[in-house]
Amino acid sequence: xxxxxxxxxxxxxxxxxxxxxxxxxxxxxxxxxxxxxxxxxxxxxxxxxxxxxxxxxxxxxxxxxxxxxxxxxxxxxxxxxxxxxxxxxxxxxxxxxxxxxxxxxxxxxxxxxxxxxxxxxxxxxxxxxxxxxxxxxxxxxxxxxxxxxxxxxxxxxxxxxxxxxxxxxxxxxxxxxxxxxxxxxxxxxxxxxxxxxxxxxxxxxxxxxxxxxxxxxxxxxxxxxxxxxxxxxxxxxxxxxxxxxxxxxxxxxxxxxxxxxxxxxxxxxxxxxxxxxxxxxxxxxxxxxxxxxxxxxxxxxxxxxxxxxxxxxxxxxx
Amino acid sequence: xxxxxxxxxxxxxxxxxxxxxxxxxxxxxxxxxxxxxxxxxxxxxxxxxxxxxxxxxxxxxxxxxxxxxxxxxxxxxxxxxxxxxxxxxxxxxxxxxxxxxxxxxxxxxxxxxxxxxxxxxxxxxxxxxxxxxxxxxxxxxxxxxxxxxxxxxxxxxxxxxxxxxxxxxxxxxxxxxxxxxxxxxxxxxxxxxxxxxxxxxxxxxxxxxxxxxxxxxxxxxxxxxxxxxxxxxxxxxxxxxxxxxxxxxxxxxxxxxxxxxxxxxxxxxxxxxxxxxxxxxxxxxxxxxxxxxxxxxxxxxxxxxxxxxxxxxxxxxxxxxxxxxxxxxxxxxxxxxxxxxxxxxxxxxxxxxxxxxxxxxxxxxxxxxxxxxxxxxxxxxxxxxxxxxxxxxxxxxxxxxxxxxxxxxxxxxxxxxxxxxxxxxxxxxxxxxxxxxxxxxxxxxxxxxxxxxxxxxxxxxxxxxxxxxxxxxxxxxxxxxxxxxxxxxxxxxxxxxxxxxxxxxxxxxxxxxxxxxxxxxxxxxxxxxxxx
Numbered sequence: 001x002x003x004x005x006x007x008x009x010x011x012x013x014x015x016x017x018x019x020x021x022x023x024x025x026x027x028x029x030x031x032x033x034x035x036x037x038x039x040x041x042x043x044x045x046x047x048x049x050x051x052x053x054x055x056x057x058x059x060x061x062x063x064x065x066x067x068x069x070x071x072x073x074x075x076x077x078x079x080x081x082x083x084x085x086x087x088x089x090x091x092x093x094x095x096x097x098x099x100x101x102x103x104x105x106x107x108x109x110x111x112x113x114x115x116x117x118x119x120x121x122x123x124x125x126x127x128x129x130x131x132x133x134x135x136x137x138x139x140x141x142x143x144x145x146x147x148x149x150x151x152x153x154x155x156x157x158x159x160x161x162x163x164x165x166x167x168x169x170x171x172x173x174x175x176x177x178x179x180x181x182x183x184x185x186x187x188x189x190x191x192x193x194x195x196x197x198x199x200x201x202x203x204x205x206x207x208x209x210x211x212x213x214x215x216x217x218x219x220x221x222x223x224x225x226x227x228x229x230x231x232x233x234x235x236x237x238x239x240x241x242x243x244x245x246x247x248x249x250x251x252x253x254x255x256x257x258x259x260x261x262x263x264x265x266x267x268x269x270x271x272x273x274x275x276x277x278x279x280x281x282x283x284x285x286x287x288x289x290x291x292x293x294x295x296x297x298x299x300x301x302x303x304x305x306x307x308x309x310x311x312x313x314x315x316x317x318x
Numbered sequence: 319x320x321x322x323x324x325x326x327x328x329x330x331x332x333x334x335x336x337x338x339x340x341x342x343x344x345x346x347x348x349x350x351x352x353x354x355x356x357x358x359x360x361x362x363x364x365x366x367x368x369x370x371x372x373x374x375x376x377x378x379x380x381x382x383x384x385x386x387x388x389x390x391x392x393x394x395x396x397x398x399x400x401x402x403x404x405x406x407x408x409x410x411x412x413x414x415x416x417x418x419x420x421x422x423x424x425x426x427x428x429x430x431x432x433x434x435x436x437x438x439x440x441x442x443x444x445x446x447x448x449x450x451x452x453x454x455x456x457x458x459x460x461x462x463x464x465x466x467x468x469x470x471x472x473x474x475x476x477x478x479x480x481x482x483x484x485x486x487x488x489x490x491x492x493x494x495x496x497x498x499x500x501x502x503x504x505x506x507x508x509x510x511x512x513x514x515x516x517x518x519x520x521x522x523x524x525x526x527x528x529x530x531x532x533x534x535x536x537x538x539x540x541x542x543x544x545x546x547x548x549x550x551x552x553x554x555x556x557x558x559x560x561x562x563x564x565x566x567x568x569x570x571x572x573x574x575x576x577x578x579x580x581x582x583x584x585x586x587x588x589x590x591x592x593x594x595x596x597x598x599x600x601x602x603x604x605x606x607x608x609x610x611x612x613x614x615x616x617x618x619x620x621x622x623x624x625x626x627x628x629x630x631x632x633x634x635x636x637x638x639x640x641x642x643x644x645x646x647x648x649x650x651x652x653x654x655x656x657x658x659x660x661x662x663x664x665x666x667x668x669x670x671x672x673x674x675x676x677x678x679x680x681x682x683x684x685x686x687x688x689x690x691x692x693x694x695x696x697x698x699x700x701x702x703x704x705x706x707x708x709x710x711x712x713x714x715x716x717x718x719x720x721x722x723x724x725x726x727x728x729x730x731x732x733x734x735x736x737x738x739x740x741x742x743x744x745x746x747x748x749x750x751x752x753x754x755x756x757x758x759x760x761x762x763x764x765x766x767x768x769x770x771x772x773x774x775x776x777x778x779x780x781x782x783x784x785x786x787x788x789x790x791x792x793x794x795x796x797x798x799x800x801x802x803x804x805x806x807x808x809x810x811x812x813x814x815x816x817x818x819x820x821x822x823x824x825x826x827x828x829x830x831x832x833x834x835x836x837x838x839x840x841x842x843x844x845x846x847x848x849x850x
Contacts, residue, residue, distance in 0.1 A: 063704075064709070065705045065706035065708075065709035065715070066706065066709035066710050069706075070629070070632045070633070070636045070637070070703050070706065070707070071632060071636070073637075074635045074636070087540050092701060093636070093637065094699070094706065095636075095706075107745070174716075187809070190776060194380070259548075264698065264702060264719070265702065265705065265717055277549065277550075277551050278549065278551050279551075279571055280549040280551050281551055281555070281571070281572045281575050282555050282569075282571035282572055282574070282575060284571070290798055305737040
């Protein structure tokens with residue numbers, strides 16, 4: 001008997017590690033098929049690596065005013081006749097190296113993006129789980145709040161939250177607080193999508209037998225929600241999170257461009273574009289162009305990854 | 319005809335008629351980098367705001383294109399032998415925009431309101447001057463001590479309507495730090511050549527010609543539309559595309575481009591404003607600093623170190639693109655004869671470091687800095703340059719740059735001078751040194767006096783103030799100038815302030831508009847002519 005069972009293997013060689021399982025999955029197969037996705041992934045990784053190693057790569061710390069020399073201000077890029085080493089992409093009006101500023105700005109943009117997504121996902125998933133699992137009044141309240149919020153564009157909500165928080169805190173905010181306020185306002189403006197998606201999936205899942213079984217053995221509601229329901233609704237959440245990462249980065253850039261985000265002494269990509277915007281007419285194009293291109297490429301590649309992930313995780317498209 | 323054809327014909331007819339009527343109304347569109355928040359004429363003593371409101375309100379005097387004092391709501395005035403009584407004869411037949419007649423009661427009401435708590439114009443009228451109504455059109459001003467320049471700033475002390483203010487609960491001035499707008503901040507009722515048609519604070523203000531104005535209009539406008547455009551590039555684009563007719567200022571980097579365009583040019587000239595840095599020298603501990611228990615700015619060596627750490631020539635060549643005049647004094651050279659005798663101490667980074675070490679800060683210290691970002695030419699860029707220059711001397715400056723409405727609410731008197739280190743610009747309203755010595759450099763220690771009203775850091779020297787009092791009443795010009803020189807020398811020796819430079823005027827004006835430029839940077843559109 002034992003021999004019989006071993007003789008009918010269900011799979012040729014079941015990979016043991018999670019990495020092996022991943023390489024064997026449809027997701028990886030679809031990734032390998034798409035050149036565009038691979039390019040996008042490469043760019044995203046490149047940006048991440050650049051942001052992480054900004055301290056080593058950048059010839060200058062653009063956040064340290066002592067390293068800025070006004071005499072180096074408004075230099076064109078290196079390939080221009082008036083360009084000077086080490087300012088590859090030129091300098092802005094304060095003598096800030098644009099290349100270094102982009103690297104450090106990427107750090108801020110990505111940090112705000114990831115933290116904002118983490119915050120809004122946590123909030124959205126929790127509220128979505130509660131609404132879907134309990135239904136009734138809890139569901140009605142959470143979902144009506146979500147509906148109301150959906151009637152406003154996210155950027156308006158972010159601006160509103162940002163303004164209110166800043167006026168409550170008042171006075172001079174240091175860099176960390178400014179960053180936290182940005183994350184908070186972006187997080188608050190993006191939680192609805194998570195909540196709605198999770199709620200929908202939970203409503204489907206909660207009537208399945210394994211949930212009934214979990215209830216029967218007397219598990220408390222939070223355990224059922226987070227240990228049993230949540231893992232089964234994470235697929236769509238992952239897709240939303242990726243696309244929202246790009247959205248969060250754009251929102252931060254927009255806030256900074258409007259002047260309510262990062263200060264000029266600690267520029268993110270949006271702040272750099274705002275500074276450079278003032279010099280567009282006078283021919284000093286490099287101040288706005290390079291940060292603009294960096295932002296566009298970053299958002300584009302994350303969006304492409306998000307699109308691919310959505311298709312790859314959608315069983316109907318396989 | 320079916321109903322549908324009828325509608326079509328009617329629409330076509332309406333369109334034809336609409337296009338056939340010539341555009342009669344002449345509208346001038348004006349954009350400034352900063353906005354217009356409060357319409358209350360006693361909230362913020364700031365040239366741009368004063369110029370905006372000067373279209374609506376008038377003072378007893380006014381200043382012409384050459385800045386000479388002219389009679390306005392007062393037709394003439396007399397000074398008594400002892401110099402203690404000034405008699406003003408008011409213009410008859412002048413009406414406020416709401417139809418109320420202008421008379422002596424309005425002047426007395428305005429004199430009390432401008433000196434009340436919350437006003438930023440307390441220096442306009444001496445605190446102890448008594449206003450007496452002789453008859454409906456005659457007012458006596460009784461002074462405790464002679465003041466030969468009593469009415470030299472009355473062109474921007476705007477007269478308000480007593481009845482209107484009382485009826486609308488607006489008898490108290492709106493402080494700059496007020497968080498809820500008062501009636502007088504949202505509405506205006508003056509005697510001037512324009513009325514406020516609509517006002518959205520910070521967004522758009524529409525002025526309409528006052529047909530019943532008592533004087534002959536020098537403009538041909540029916541309407542002025544004011545909008546703030548904070549972004550430099552957007553403001554220039556709006557001028558070049560013809561969306562607006564006048565902008566102030568033209569960003570320095572775009573002057574060439576505007577002059578090279580076919581439909582606009584730059585009106586430029588030297589401005590009488592001095593841009594400077596001030597330091598809190600009065601508190602025992604700075605509000606925004608990591609130094610506790612003492613105030614580093616009380617030590618002259620620290621002030622001198624700050625002065626010497628700033629490389630003004632590089633600021634001129636890089637930030638101001640050559641369009642500024644570094645200044646040794648707190649007043650423009652055009653306004654004081656002996657300005658050329660003063661030389662700015664040289665930039666000396668090593669000397670600054672040494673001074674800081676001697677003062678007990680070998681590793682520097684941290685201090686917060688307040689800076690407007692939509693008030694002066696490249697104000698925020700100058701502040702950033704100062705931050706990086708001081709960083710090299712070891713001082714870590716935490717810059718807070720914000721729009722002027724918030725900035726003024728924080729740092730001015732109504733905000734309790736809530737600053738440690740700041741950038742400000744000043745044009746003496748009298749166009750005379752006494753105003754600088756009194757308003758900017760005078761001690762703030764007597765709450766009964768308006769001396770030092772805009773001395774945000776309270777630089778204070780008693781000998782300087784004694785001289786200021788003598789200068790006020792001295793009539794011999796040579797003697798007076800000598801005393802002014804002496805007083806300025808005290809401020810210079812004490813490093814009481816860090817004067818930076820005089821900026822240049824740069825207005826962008828469409829070729830359709832003719833405009834006179836006044837050296838105090840007041841954009842006064844009641845002298846504008848526009849052709850369509």
